[in-house]
Every structure is written in structure tokens, then in C-alpha cells.
Amino acid sequence: MVKAAADLASVEGLDSVTIGRLAEIVQMSKSGVIGQFRTKEALQLETVEMVFGDFRTRVWDTVKRFPAGLPRLLAMCEAWTEYAADPGYPGGCLMTQVTYDYDGRSGVVHERLLEGRNQWRAALRADVTTAVQAGDLPEDTDVEAVVFGLESLASFITPALLLHGDDRAADHAYQGMRRIIGVTEEER
Amino acid sequence: MVKAAADLASVEGLDSVTIGRLAEIVQMSKSGVIGQFRTKEALQLETVEMVFGDFRTRVWDTVKRFPAGLPRLLAMCEAWTEYAADPGYPGGCLMTQVTYDYDGRSGVVHERLLEGRNQWRAALRADVTTAVQAGDLPEDTDVEAVVFGLESLASFITPALLLHGDDRAADHAYQGMRRIIGVTEEER
DNA sequence: TTGCATGACGGACGATCGTGCGCTTAATCT
DNA sequence: AGATTAAGCGCACGATCGTCCGTCATGCAA
Numbered sequence: 001m002v003k004a005a006a007d008l009a010s011v012e013g014l015d016s017v018t019i020g021r022l023a024e025i026v027q028m029s030k031s032g033v034i035g036q037f038r039t040k041e042a043l044q045l046e047t048v049e050m051v052f053g054d055f056r057t058r059v060w061d062t063v064k065r066f067p068a069g070l071p072r073l074l075a076m077c078e079a080w081t082e083y084a085a086d087p088g089y090p091g092g093c094l095m096t097q098v099t100y101d102y103d104g105r106s107g108v109v110h111e112r113l114l115e116g117r118n119q120w121r122a123a124l125r126a127d128v129t130t131a132v133q134a135g136d137l138p139e140d141t142d143v144e145a146v147v148f149g150l151e152s153l154a155s156f157i158t159p160a161l162l163l164h165g166d167d168r169a170a171d172h173a174y175q176g177m178r179r180i181i182g183v184t185e186e187e188r
Numbered sequence: 189m190v191k192a193a194a195d196l197a198s199v200e201g202l203d204s205v206t207i208g209r210l211a212e213i214v215q216m217s218k219s220g221v222i223g224q225f226r227t228k229e230a231l232q233l234e235t236v237e238m239v240f241g242d243f244r245t246r247v248w249d250t251v252k253r254f255p256a257g258l259p260r261l262l263a264m265c266e267a268w269t270e271y272a273a274d275p276g277y278p279g280g281c282l283m284t285q286v287t288y289d290y291d292g293r294s295g296v297v298h299e300r301l302l303e304g305r306n307q308w309r310a311a312l313r314a315d316v317t318t319a320v321q322a323g324d325l326p327e328d329t330d331v332e333a334v335v336f337g338l339e340s341l342a343s344f345i346t347p348a349l350l351l352h353g354d355d356r357a358a359d360h361a362y363q364g365m366r367r368i369i370g371v372t373e374e375e376r
Numbered sequence: 377t378t379g380c381a382t383g384a385c386g387g388a389c390g391a392t393c394g395t396g397c398g399c400t401t402a403a404t405c406t
Numbered sequence: 407a408g409a410t411t412a413a414g415c416g417c418a419c420g421a422t423c424g425t426c427c428g429t430c431a432t433g434c435a436a
Contacts (some may be wrong), residue, residue, distance in 0.1 A: 010292070011293065012292075012293065015201075015204075016203075090292075091292035096288070097288065099347055099351065100284070100285065100288035100346075100347060101201060101288070101289070103280070103346065103347040103350040104198070104278075104279035104350045105199065105200065110351075113351070114351055114352070117351065117352070118352075121352075142363065144356065144360060145359070145360040145363045148344065148354070148361070148364065149341065149360065149364040149367070151348075152344035152361070152364065153336075153337065153341075155340065155343065156336065156339055156340035156343055156344075158288075158291065158292075159287055160336060160339075162292045163287065163298075163301070163302055163305065164302070164306070164309075166332070166336070168332065168333075169336065171333070172330075172332060172333040172337065173336070173340070175330065175333045176336065176340065176368055179337070179368055180364055180367055180368070182367070
């Protein structure tokens with residue numbers, strides 16, 4: 001049910017997920033749908049929650065075993081770009097979609113989104129900082145700029161794929177990430 | 189009128205711009221509003237057209253006097269990030285908003301968006317290629333990856349500003365662009 | 377076996393959606 | 407001055423929106 005909502009949201013946006021259309025998709029009555037979530041806002045929140053869960057599973061859980069610092073940072077970039085390129089939703093990475101949809105609005109979805117992304121930002125920031133302290137990155141590294149760059153590049157994979165049909169998008173992003181971080185070029 | 193639609197679209201997305209709400213904002217009747225555009229789709233297209241016009245004025249027109257190649261490319265990056273950080277819409281850069289909103293859909297808006305962005309991509313690609321030929325950039329520069337990186341970084345300024353309140357977003361983007369392009373660091 | 381919670385249903389509600397129609401008013405042109 | 411055009415209005419339409427209500431079937435607990 002939530003998966004169906006997420007699929008639809010990835011294509012048309014979270015607030016195009018209407019009770020009626022969702023009911024039609026899962027072959028239920030409108031009453032049956034809203035009975036499970038009480039309200040539309042709750043449905044939206046559960047959808048967002050599912051996306052965060054996905055991201056955690058597909059990205060974070062696969063890299064947390066790496067040693068903190070540069071190794072884990074690079075692993076993150078790889079898992080991240082791979083996830084963004086193949087997120088399992090028909091309309092691309094839903095995390096990206098929701099981010100750009102609700103960045104300028106107010107409300108609980110915006111709040112939850114901010115919280116989730118801040119958590120991820122903190123993880124990135126931590127590993128960049130560790131990498132600097134370990135001497136793997138130059139001492140004058142602008143940590144915030146690096147985090148900004150990584151988030152940027154990951155976020156553009158979806159539009160590059162969907163809009164321009166750029167099937168090298170994930171590679172472009174990973175390549176860019178290495179440049180942003182400042183590690184030397186090498187074969188992926 | 190179109191400006192009002194664009195203002196609203198920048199915050200809530202292009203298809204939240206409803207005839208009724210727009211009528212309320214500009215203090216007209218619904219009939220009066222739709223009388224000017226015939227259909228909602230036409231209103232959306234005119235809004236998109238306005239954004240392209242804005243972008244052309246604020247970015248392209250200010251850099252076209254620069255010599256082709258690296259100088260113009262860097263000027264582009266500067267004007268671009270400045271525009272994205274202060275686009276004149278309450279909900280941030282509308283170009284970005286529309287891109288992420290309609291990348292995965294089909295229809296005339298998607299089509300027009302693709303056309304417009306392709307034009308811009310071509311301009312970027314041309315100056316990168318010229319810079320390579322002039323010897324200002326290494327010969328093995330991956331042009332497509334550079335274009336991807338520049339678009340990424342510019343596109344993340346809006347969410348960084350609106351979501352995280354990062355008022356250094358434009359600087360982060362410009363800094364990242366220089367790294368993507370591969371020019372040495374220097375004071376902006 | 378009886379009782380009851382749960383889940384899904386059809387149906388209805390007020391609101392809002394996009395879009396037509398016919399009228400009045402103001403501006404433009406001959 | 408008279409005719410013509412255009413813009414904006416009120417109003418109504420069918421659809422769809424989110425939500426609530428009463429009903430019925432199912433399955434578990436007593």
C-alpha cells in the first residue's frame with residue numbers, strides 16, 4: 001500500500017498521491033484506504049518514512065562496516081550514486097523528489113524531511129572531518145562545501161536520467177564526488 | 189499575472205497553481221483568469237517561458253560578451269550561482285523547481301523543459317570544449333561529466349537555502365564548480 | 377456459542393478543481 | 407456618433423478532492 005503510494009509519488013510528487021487514485025491503484029475503496037492512515041498527511045508521512053528506511057538500508061547499512069573517514073566516505077558515494085540511479089521507484093529517487101518538493105513549504109512533511117536530511121548530513125560531515133584529521137584530506141578542506149557538493153551531485157542523478165536520458169549519470173556523479181572530495185582520479 | 193503564477197509555483201510547484209487560487213491572488217474572477225490563457229496548460233507553458241526568459245536575461249545575457257571558453261564558463265558559473273541564490277521568486281529558483289517536478293512526467297511542459305535545458309547544456313558543453321581546445325583544460329576532460337557537475341551544483345542551491353537555511357550555498361556551489369572544472373583555487 | 381474488535385465497504389457531505397456560456401462594460405476603429 | 411472588439415464578470419456544469427458515517431463480514435476471545 002505505502003509502496004504503491006511511493007511509486008506514484010516518485011513520478012508525480014507526494015501531493016499528487018490522492019486517496020482516490022491510490023484506492024484505484026490498490027483496488028480498494030477510498031474508505032478502505034483512508035481507514036488505514038486516518039488522514040492524508042499521515043499517509044504522506046508514512047511514505048516519507050519508507051523512503052528514509054530504504055535509504056538507510058540501501059546506502060547507510062552497506063557502508064557502516066567501513067572504517068570511518070575517507071574509506072567510508074568513498075564507499076558512501078558509491079552506494080549513494082548506485083541507489084540514486086536505481087532506487088526501485090518508477091519516477092526515480094523519491095528522496096530527491098520529496099526534497100525539492102517540500103524544501104520551500106512548511107508543515108510536518110517539511111519538518112520530517114529536514115530532520116532526516118540533517119541526520120545524513122551529519123554522517124557525511126563526520127566522515128569528512130575524520131578524513132581531514134587522519135591526513136587523508138588537506139587541512140583547509142571546507143567541510144560544508146564538500147557536503148554541499150556531494151548532496152548536489154547525488155541529487156542530480158534522477159533528473160539527468162529521467163529528463164535527458166543520461167545513462168552515465170551515476171558515473172558522472174561519482175566522478176564529480178571524487179573531484180569535490182579532492183582525491184586523485186582512478187578507475188572506478 | 190504570470191509573475192503571480194510563477195511566485196506561487198516556486199513555492200508549491202507548477203501544478204499547485206490553480207485557476208481559483210490564482211484568481212484569488214490577482215483579485216479577479218476565475219473566468220477572467222482563464223480568459224487570458226484559454227487553458228491551464230497554456231498558463232503553465234507561459235510560466236515556464238517566463239522562467240526561461242528570466243534565466244536568459246540574468247545569466248546568459250550577462251556573460252555572452254565574455255570570450256568563449258574558460259573565461260565565459262567561469263563567468264557563467266558566477267552569474268548562475270548568483271541567480272540561483274536570488275532568483276526573485278519567494279520559493280527559490282523556479283527553473284530548478286520545474287526541472288525536478290516534471291523530469292519524470294510526460295506532456296508539453298516536460299517537452300518544453302527538456303528543450304530549454306538542452307539549449308543551456310549545449311552552451312555549457314560548447315564552452316567546455318572550447319576551453320579544452322584552447323589548452324585551458326586538460327585534454328582528457330570528460331565534457332559530459334563536467335556539464336553534469338555544473339548543473340548539479342547550481343540545482344542544489346535552492347534546497348540548501350530553503351531547507352537548511354545555508355546562506356553560503358551560492359559560494360559552496362561556485363567553489364564546487366571550480367573543482368569540477370578543474371581550475372586552481374583562488375579567492376572569488 | 378456468543379461477544380466484540382477490526383477492516384473494508386457503499387454512500388454522502390462540502391469544497392475545490394477546470395472549463396464553458398451569456399452578459400455587461402470599456403476601449404478602439406470607421 | 408455608431409459599430410466592433412476585447413476583457414472581465416456571474417453562474418453553472420461535471421469531476422474529483424478529503425473525510426466521515428453506518429453497515430456488514432471476518433476472526434479471535436470468552
